[in-house]
Amino acid sequence: MISPLKIFIFVIFITICFTSFAESNKDTLKNNVTISGFIEDFSTGEKLIGANVYDNKNFSGVSCNNYGFYSLTLNSGIYEISYSYIGFQTQRININLQKDTVINIKLKASIELKEVEIVDSRNDLNILNSKLGSIQIPINSVKNLPSLTGEIDIMKIIQLLPGIKSGNEASSGIYVRGGGPDQNLILLDGVPVYNANHLFGYLSVFNSNAIQNIEVIKGGFPARFGGRLSSVIDIQSKDGNNKKISGNIVFSYVCPQITLEGPILSDKTSFLFSARRTFLDFFMNKLLTSNSQSQGNANSNKNYYFYDINAKINHRLNTKNRLYLSIYNGIDKYNSEKDETDSKDNYTFHTISKSEMKWGNTTTSLRWNHLFGNKLFMNLTSTYTSYHYKTLDETSNETMQNQLITDYKHFKTEYNSGIEDIGCRIDFDYMPKNNHQLKAGIHLTHHLFNPGIKMLTGSLISVDTTLKVGGNEINCFETDYFLEDEIKITPKLRINAGLHSSQFFVENKNYFSLQPRFSLNYRLKEDISLKLSYSEMIQYMHLLSNTTFGLPMDLWVPATSRITPQKSWQLAAGIAKTVKNNIELSLEMYYKKMTGLIEYKEGSSIFDEFTNWEDKVAIEGKGESYGIELLLQKKTGKTTGWIGYTISWSNRQFDELNLGKTFPYRYDKRHDISIVINHKLKKSIELSGVWTLSTGGAMTIPIAFIVNNFNGNVSAGNMVTIYGDKNSYRMPVYHRLDLGVNFIKEKKHCTRIWNFSIYNMYARKNPFFVYYKTYTNPPGFSQLSILMFVPSVSYQIKF
Amino acid sequence: MKYLINILLSFFCCLVFNSCEDEIExxxxxxxPKIVIHGVISPESKIILDVRKSISVLERDHVDWSNQQIENADFKLFKNMQFIGDLSVDSTNKLIYNINDTNIKEGDNFVLTGNALNYPSINATVSIPNKPDISISDFIYSKNDNYSYNTSFTVNIIDNPTQEDYYTIALQVRLNSIAGNDFIEDEIFKQNDPSFKLIYRTYFLNDKLFNGNTKTINIQYMDYAQLSSIHPTDTFWIECKTLSKDYYNYLITTNKQSINEKDFYAEPVYVTNNIEGGYGILGAYNYKRIPLVLHYNGK
Structure with a gap:
């Protein structure tokens, strides 16, 4: 049922579009001409997403789309056009425009502005951007920051932004404006990534050397995005240098890597290949094996490794057509093997046990860009993404007497879960006038959910049995349609309005939704703007997780006929001000309501693989979050960085949990401060530091025990635990300081960089988790802390 | 060089792993501590409360079981707004408080208040549920083999549409065959309705899905006659109880908690508590028992 409010908003949106178009058409009576083209990096040929094109005469301008394409329509005449992009030298051209013209621009990197940290998505000045809660992170600039593993992790950089909180110590999980970890749409080249963790959450799956651009949207979602409630993290991988072969090699003790890019056909086809693999298995194997042997096991072997590969090829068919093929594959694998032999009397007992845990993502996108004329840009994409998690436990026992097998038993347990999407999407960017940038598109996706299927196989000499338990595979079909217009109503007033509609077919149930999106920017003064946004979102999938460790067994499940989709609406308002041209200050307030949330029921466990997942969850939960975010950024100069502060509240309410009472969300952290500083000491030395502080996470603890004596048996076994209100206890405050230094040396054919980092410089014992300790005298609460003072070093060669 | 790199990498690995875990109190x-009450009021017995103090989280595993009573506690009971008396402490067991009330009937409302030095005051309210309206039909006896016999029958629960009802069903036997034994035991039986929750040998069910309608439950009982589990003198009956809501939820949640106790990853289970200012449960039930003649030894 579509609410009257949505219909009203839809009518207003259409009215604004048509009125504005009508105004535009008056202008078209004059002699309009369009200049269009692509803006690229001079040295690599990489597209420059969000680069600005500006008419200095009339102060009208546009910015490039995600493929570096722009289209600017002006009256015929003589103009000075500026092309600019943060970190690059502005290029100005004088042109006598009499007819439609194509101008492709290659911008040169600026030496002075190289240290620039964070810029807004559409313009150098945050105040011009109509989107609230949107930040673009140029990956090259944040690479100097200290890291845990010797390599910068972009998810950990995102955690330092206001409004975004981290989960556990060192985890890559993110929690945006009171939302859950499943409410983030993480896109790699437009394809969703369902599990962004390697190494149990210590490192994200994104290789910073293969990434060109990251945009984080926390609110005021444009209509082109849908499917998640809390954030969009849009990651674009590099296209590959189409001028020359280049790359880098990074040696670090956790995860060495190599990246290679270059032209296949000069200026037409380029490639990018990047691969990482951990060496942990070489060390852990020896360490753990020697440990097990000292415990008397005959032969045992334990192993863990991960790897990931990013590959991309892009080919320019001609000036109007371009093809991209982008592939990501990453696997984490842990396995152990034990081989024991024991003899007693005349019998020999031989036991072999194996266990394996494996998980990983694969994403693929094949994209065709086509330019119709000089105003309409089309993007046709086919996508594939999958996340699979598998465990295997196998034991065989053999009993022999005088070389003859007298008994043989073999048991195997295999558990599989995951999600697989195949999709197709078509998107259009239409730039009819400078005061309109229309976007429209249709996305079709088939989801295949595998919510945990366990196969048990047993064999007793000659009899084999197989038992299958757990949920069945679920097929779903999702369609999304959107229409979005970036409208410049007056020189001071811009709005971005749109509608996102979606349908989800599952188990003979059809969910439909219409989600209005609206954001407004009013430029109060030259350096101050006011912003307002409203967005509604719907999410047809849930993540079942009752751990905080980013474990790979967290389960993606769809909305079903019984479990409704998650919905939210968010209202945000903010003010942005530029101080002294290089410091930006923004203050944003938000209020978000969520419905249709699920959580594990009391007593349910993620490791209970015998119960159907739908029976394990409490449904129809409600959520509410609100807060204020402050961001102060310095973008240029020798010292750059930002200070972020968030004060926020996030609560949940389920009829089936906490006796129906509202409780704080697990990641409800009242205060959150991050200070990020980069300082270029001299040309060859860069210093960086990160300090972060946040209120401890919420958790539930036992507060007393009582004896349940109804059966007349009074003993410790009959003790009932009384818990405090759900999530009513706060862990200790979290804070840490990370420091890093880069020593850079330009050599004849390459640049070498030594990076030294220290994670948690003053060895703060932050809570990883708090648990109740029994069977000690006296029992009590303990906190496990990890990662105190962790140094790392990496050596990088860039060529 | 290779040797040097190996040493360097090992050094950093050791540094990382050695610096990565610590446990602090x-x-x-x-x-x-608070007053803990466990008491159930029903028309069939006198009112007995088990009263003790709660155990601190720092006391677990070292509880002094002989020192659980609360000294000089004072409990008063009101029925239908009328004070009916103070509960008196049992002379042999200081944890037990009781009071006689021989005229308890459905709908009676009880309020318990209690005070003890150094403990927060408590109060609790409970009403006696309606007597369950059940009947039994469709008895079928059949022989499985030489060793076992089946008895199946249907229990019909006629639900009251004006209220929420919480039922338990159990098949019970009094083992008269054992000389001098007056022992009542719950028997194992099967029933065909998945909406029932089985705790030990009793089935639990609430009327959310059939409020105001008749619920029929097919029950099957298997008698291993040759194993002499039943003697002709043993007497059987079906017992159906209606429980007060909090009492029902208390039994369900304590059972759930005990099942999940050892799973580190299981979500905590909140046990229902209707003792304001303290912990525990003041429950109530009503009951109906229908005698059964179960097939014996093929006769």
């Missing part, structure tokens, strides 16, 4: 404020 947390000073979490412990709640003061």
């Amino acid at each position: 947390l000073n979490i404020p412990v709640s003061n």
Whole structure:
């Protein structure tokens, strides 16, 4: 049922579009001409997403789309056009425009502005951007920051932004404006990534050397995005240098890597290949094996490794057509093997046990860009993404007497879960006038959910049995349609309005939704703007997780006929001000309501693989979050960085949990401060530091025990635990300081960089988790802390 | 060079792993002990309360079982707004408080208040549920083999549409065959309705899905006659109880908690508590028992 409010908003949106178009058409009576083209990096040929094109005469301008394409329509005449992009030298051209013209621009990197940290998505000045809660992170600039593993992790950089909180110590999980970890749409080249963790959450799956651009949207979602409630993290991988072969090699003790890019056909086809693999298995194997042997096991072997590969090829068919093929594959694998032999009397007992845990993502996108004329840009994409998690436990026992097998038993347990999407999407960017940038598109996706299927196989000499338990595979079909217009109503007033509609077919149930999106920017003064946004979102999938460790067994499940989709609406308002041209200050307030949330029921466990997942969850939960975010950024100069502060509240309410009472969300952290500083000491030395502080996470603890004596048996076994209100206890405050230094040396054919980092410089014992300790005298609460003072070093060669 | 790199990498690995774990004690404020009440009121017996103090989280595993009573506690009971008396402490077991009321009937409302020095005051309210309206039909006896016999029958629960009802069903036997034994035991039986929750040998069910309608339950009982599990003198009956809501939820949640106790990853289970200012449960039930003649030895 579509609410009257949505219909009203839809009518207003259409009215604004048509009125504005009508105004535009008056202008078209004059002699309009369009200049269009692509803006690229001079040295690599990489597209420059969000680069600005500006008419200095009339102060009208546009910015490039995600493929570096722009289209600017002006009256015929003589103009000075500026092309600019943060970190690059502005290029100005004088042109006598009499007819439609194509101008492709290659911008040169600026030496002075190289240290620039964070810029807004559409313009150098945050105040011009109509989107609230949107930040673009140029990956090259944040690479100097200290890291845990010797390599910068972009998810950990995102955690330092206001409004975004981290989960556990060192985890890559993110929690945006009171939302859950499943409410983030993480896109790699437009394809969703369902599990962004390697190494149990210590490192994200994104290789910073293969990434060109990251945009984080926390609110005021444009209509082109849908499917998640809390954030969009849009990651674009590099296209590959189409001028020359280049790359880098990074040696670090956790995860060495190599990246290679270059032209296949000069200026037409380029490639990018990047691969990482951990060496942990070489060390852990020896360490753990020697440990097990000292415990008397005959032969045992334990192993863990991960790897990931990013590959991309892009080919320019001609000036109007371009093809991209982008592939990501990453696997984490842990396995152990034990081989024991024991003899007693005349019998020999031989036991072999194996266990394996494996998980990983694969994403693929094949994209065709086509330019119709000089105003309409089309993007046709086919996508594939999958996340699979598998465990295997196998034991065989053999009993022999005088070389003859007298008994043989073999048991195997295999558990599989995951999600697989195949999709197709078509998107259009239409730039009819400078005061309109229309976007429209249709996305079709088939989801295949595998919510945990366990196969048990047993064999007793000659009899084999197989038992299958757990949920069945679920097929779903999702369609999304959107229409979005970036409208410049007056020189001071811009709005971005749109509608996102979606349908989800599952188990003979059809969910439909219409989600209005609206954001407004009013430029109060030259350096101050006011912003307002409203967005509604719907999410047809849930993540079942009752751990905080980013474990790979967290389960993606769809909305079903019984479990409704998650919905939210968010209202945000903010003010942005530029101080002294290089410091930006923004203050944003938000209020978000969520419905249709699920959580594990009391007593349910993620490791209970015998119960159907739908029976394990409490449904129809409600959520509410609100807060204020402050961001102060310095973008240029020798010292750059930002200070972020968030004060926020996030609560949940389920009829089936906490006796129906509202409780704080697990990641409800009242205060959150991050200070990020980069300082270029001299040309060859860069210093960086990160300090972060946040209120401890919420958790539930036992507060007393009582004896349940109804059966007349009074003993410790009959003790009932009384818990405090759900999530009513706060862990200790979290804070840490990370420091890093880069020593850079330009050599004849390459640049070498030594990076030294220290994670948690003053060895703060932050809570990883708090648990109740029994069977000690006296029992009590303990906190496990990890990662105190962790140094790392990496050596990088860039060529 | 290779040797040097190996040493360097090993050094950093050791540094990382050695610096990566520590356990520290947390000073979490412990709640003061409270009065814990366990009591069930029904038309069939006198009112008995088990009264003891709660155990601190720092006391677990070292509980002094002989020192659980609360000294000089004072409990008063009101029925239908009328004071009916103070509960008196049992002379042999200081944990037990009781009072006689021989005229308890459905709908009676009880309020318990209690005070003890150094403990927060408690109060609890409970009403006696309606007597369950059940009947039994469709008895079928059949022989499985030489060793076992089946008895199946249907229990019909006629639900009251004006209220929420919480039922238990159990098949019970009094083992008269054992000389001098007056022992009542719950028997194992099967029933065909998945909406029932089985706790030990009793089925639990609420009327959310059939409020105001008749619920029929097919029950099957298997008698291993040759194993002499039943003697002709043993007497059987079906017992159906209606429980007060809190009492029903208390039994369900305590059972759930005990099942999940050892799973570190299981979500905590909140046990229902209707003792304001303290912990535990003041429950109530009503009952109906229908005698059964179960097939014996093929006769």
